[in-house]
Amino acid sequence: MGGAGFLLTVNFLIAQCFCVFFLAVSARSRNRIAARWFAACFATASLSALFELLVAYVPPPKLWAILAFASVLGGMLMLRIGLGHLYGVKASRPLLAAIFIGSILVDLAVYDTPRSSLWHALPYQTPFAVALGMSAWAAWRAGMQSVVDRALVVLLAVTSAHFIVKAFAAVLVGSGTTASDYLTSQFALFSQSMTAVLIVCVGLMLLCVLVLEIVADEKVNAEMDALTGLLNRRGFDNRFQALMAKRGVHSLILCDLDHFKAVNDTYGHSGGDAALRAFGEMLAAAAPKDALVARIGGEEFALFLPHTGRDAAMLFAQALRATRALSPVPGLPPHLRITASFGVAELGERELPRFAMRRADDALYAAKSAGRDCVREAEPPSVVLEIVRTSN
Structure with a gap:
């Protein structure tokens, strides 16, 4: 050859x-x-x-x-x-x-x-x-x-x-x-x-x-939540920092389903999954096209609203709260209503993402402490920054 x-x-x-x-x-x-x-x-x-x-x-x-x-x-x-x-x-x-x-x-x-x-x-x-x-x-x-x-x-x-x-x-x-x-x-x-x-x-x-x-x-x-089809924590964090760097006024909303453990205990994990899916679908349907919507924890969700000030973000969070409080969950008893609590933070210019998340989380905790099924606004960035410096 x-x-x-x-x-x-x-x-x-x-x-x-x-x-x-x-x-x-x-x-x-x-x-x-x-x-x-x-x-x-x-x-x-x-x-x-x-x-x-x-x-x-x-x-x-x-x-x-x-x-x-x-x-x-x-x-x-x-x-x-x-x-x-x-x-x-x-x-x-x-x-x-x-x-x-x-x-x-x-x-x-x-x-x-x-x-x-x-x-x-x-x-x-x-x-x-x-x-x-x-x-x-x-x-x-x-x-x-x-x-x-x-x-x-x-x-x-x-x-x-x-x-x-x-x-x-x-x-x-x-x-x-x-x-x-x-x-x-x-x-x-x-x-x-x-x-x-x-x-x-x-x-x-x-x-x-x-x-x-x-x-x-x-x-x-790897950046998607399989249950809700929304971004997961990794996907949200990867995009959140880049969007925060853009000029303009932005807002962050953290929300958490109320008494979720009781739903799981009463109706099983299938009932809890149904509640999470319904809440995720509601957020995705209501959010603007350029918003980030994510499930960042068990029953905790986050929305990043670009070019949205505190007043518009508060009204948006109130509308979400009312919708969730009035809407039944497919797969669960028709009379059952699962509410949610919301923390809203207008983001400061050049604010670090972890500080923004902390302020929104503190506002969410305040809503939980106030009896749940409500919306609370976060402290200004300067207040949180001063608290962090004092604690250090």
Whole structure:
């Protein structure tokens, strides 16, 4: 086996590895259909390596040569379908089928022409360039959301163009007199070397896109409360500090369900969960679009209201309190009313987040001490800061 045959074997193994990688990624990716199409793409295209070897050693060579061409082209068209699922740019299956069948017919027509002529090389390589060009166009049309997406577009475009370059290289270098001579030609060594590099680059780039999405999804899941669908404490804290740094007047509301332990003791954890879900849904429905809404503890919730002063925040908290006090909880007895207590703090300019949380928490504690089912306003930032300095 010559150098080209060795590279064919390497390319086959690389493609099979990527097939396995994409199948593994599909188990965790929200784009699992796209990942499976990518796996099918590499698995199908890798068959060309086997067919190319059969061309040299098992007659009839024409059959294996056509199958090698068809497997590569079929894999590339599968890539276009996968990218359509990944980026939401659907591929026309009839068009892809027409390109596939038409290209095979063209390959059959030029098969017996001199292999080192443009009449053979250009019609042979052009369908590959078209297939990958369609994939590059689909990724570009999707909007190129990140650096990785843009890099994928460039890589696909370069890979598409390289097939046209290969057509001229086949003429200049020579690809053998017959299909059986291909493995011993200098062009085969060049072609398979370039293919190995591009297989790795395209495969890694596609994996990068999918893995980054998985990481982003895991980050979102880590910052979400599974019961209510709101932010959890980590998600709230990660956003709270950044929003506080923005200019303007902001307010923070902490709220806590009253007598929640009694609800759990009487109606079980399912009843408590129903109360938490109902309260979370109420907060999410009532809060402005730019607000942060989170469940930061067992029965404790937080709302960050950007560009909202103390008066508006107090009115908003009172409206929430009245709504909760008058609304039944789905899944619990219709007569049961679960109230909540609220602490409101207007945030001081350049105030540290922990001081803001402390002031709102003190106001919430005051509401609890006042008999619950009420709203209390926090002390100004200067008062809390002085208390902290005195205690230290």
